[in-house]
Amino acid sequence: MKQLFLRKKLKADFVEVDEEHHGLQRHLGWFQLIVIGIGAIIGAGIFVITGKAAAEYAGPAILLSFVLASIICVFAGLCYAELSSLIPIAGGSYSYAYVALGELPAWVIGWAVTGQYIFSASTVAAGWSGYLRSFLQDWGMAVPAKLASSPFRYDIGDGWSLTGAFFDLPAMCLVILIGIMICVGIKAVARFNSLMVIIKLSTVTLFVLLGIAHVDTANWVPFIPENTGHFGDFGWTGVIRAAGLVFFAYIGFDTVSTLAQDAKNPQKDLPRGILGSLAVCTVAYIVVAGVLTGIVSYTMLNVPDPIAVALNAMGPSFFWVSSIVKIAVLAGLASVVLVQILGQTRVFLAVGKDGLLPKRMSKINAKTRTPIVASITAVLACMILAGTFPVEILAQLVSMLTLFIFGIVCLGVWILRHTHPEFKRPFKVPLVPWVPLLGILVCLGQMLCLPLITWGQFGFWLIVGFLIYFSYGIKHSVIRVKHTERKD
16 A cells, blocks of 8 residues: 555656756746746637637626636646746646656546646537638538538537548547647647747737627626526526636646746746736736637537637628638647647657656657657547547546646645655745645536536546556556565
C-alpha cells in the first residue's frame, strides 16, 4: 500500500528537470504574460460552447455563468503559479501530484489530464466541422449530412438517440492533418500557433463591433428564463450548471503558470498575468455572449456554430464579413486542436518515461525530434471521438475532468506547505490554507452541479485508468524499481 504513494523528491536525480526551460532568460513582464494567457484561453468556449450553454441551461444569463466560472479559475490559477515555480519539471499537474501526493494520485491526475486534452481537442474539432459546413453552405457547397455530423445525439429528457449520420468526416480530417503537422516538428507548430493568436483576437473584436448595432434588447427578456421544474433547466440552477459547461472556455489559462522561470519578477508578474488574462477574457466572453444573445434568441443557438448563426441573422449585406469571420474562426479553432493534441503527446511522453505507460510512448524520433508513437496514439483517439460523439457531451466531461484536476492542484499546494515548508517558492499563494481550500470547495461544488450522465462518464474514465495502472503501470513503474533496488 505504501508503494502506491511513493513520491518523487524535488532534489533527487530521479526528477527529470527540463534543462531547456531552466536555461531561458527571464524576459517576460506582466503584459506579455497577459497576452499569452489570452491567446491560450480564447478558443472553442467562445466560438462553440457559449451558444449551447445559453440554449440549454441559462438563456441570456449565460453572462453570469461566465463570471462564476472565472471565480473558480482565480483560485486554481494562484495554486498553479506556486507549483509551477516550485516544481519546474515536465508533466505539469501530473508531475506536481507525483511530488506532492505520490504515484497513484499522479497516475489518476495524468489519466484525467489525458481525458481533458483528448476530449477537449475532439470537442473543438467537432465545432470546427460545424463552422466549416456553415462556410461551405454560404458558397453553395455542402457536405453530405451523413458524413458531417455525429451519429449520436443526447438530450437531457430523452437520453441517447441516433441521428442517422455515419461520422463527422471534416472533424476527423482536421485531426489527421494536425497530427501530421505535430509529427513533422515543433517549429511548424509554434509558428502556426503564434499567428492564430492574432487572428482569434481580431475575430472577436470584429464580431463585437459589427454585432452591437444589430442587438435587439427584446432577446434578453427574460434575462434568466424560468426554471422548467428540473435542476439545471434554466433559472438560477441553470446558470450554475451552465457555469460548469462554459468552464470549458477557460481551459488554457494554466499556460501562464508554467512560465515561472521566464518571468522577470515571478512574485508579481505571475499573479498579474494569470488574473489579468482571466479578467480580459471574462470581459470578452461576457461582451460576446451579450451580443450573441442580443442578435438572435438564445433558443436558436443550440448549434455547433452559434457565431455563424448570429452573423447570418445580421443580413445578406454582411455576407463578406460573415465569410471572413468564419475563416478566422476556423483558423482559431484549428490552433486550439493543435495545442491540445500537442499537450497530450507531452503527457504521454512524461508518463511513458516514468514507466506507467509503455516506453514506446517516450521514444523520440531521431529525424523529427518528436514522439511519434505518442502523437499517433493521441491523434487516433481524438479522431474517433471527434467523428462520433456530440459536442455538448464531450464539453461537459472536459469541464468535469478539469475541475477535478484543479481541485487536486489546490490540494497539492496545501500538502506541500505542510510537508516541505523549507522549499523556496518564487511565487507563494496568499492566505494559505484558505485560498487552496476555497479552490477545492468551489471545484467540488461546480462538479456536483454537472449532469448525472457526466458523473457516469467521469467514473467510467477513472475505472479504465485504474485498470491500466494495476494491470501495467504498477508492474513497470520506474520509481518502484528504484525503491526496490534501494531496499535490496
